[in-house]
Amino acid sequence: MSFTPIPLNLPEYPFKITLKxxxxxxxxxxxxxxxxxxxxxxxxxxxxxxxxSEKKFPKSLIQIEAGLNLNQL
Known part of the structure; x- marks a missing residue:
């Protein structure tokens, strides 16, 4: 199964992509x-x-798919 990258309106970055x-x-x-x-x-x-890279946001403040509580729901 091959992956075709989606063109995005963002700079290109040197991602570490492997095939297994x-x-x-x-x-x-x-x-x-x-x-x-x-x-x-x-x-x-x-x-x-x-x-x-562009906005200099610290990695330590980034969470992926973290939960969010809003109005105790």
């Missing part, structure tokens, strides 16, 4: 692990790198 068992994996710098490269993950990793 005919699946592509991308290294997530926040979670410190390789994740299956899906279109959703491709976009997520671009925005993470954009925040870190």
């Amino acid at each position: 068992d005919s699946r592509h994996f991308i290294f997530d710098e926040i979670r410190k692990k390789h994740l299956v490269l899906t279109p959703e993950e491709w976009v997520r990793q671009h925005f993470i790198q954009y925040l870190i």
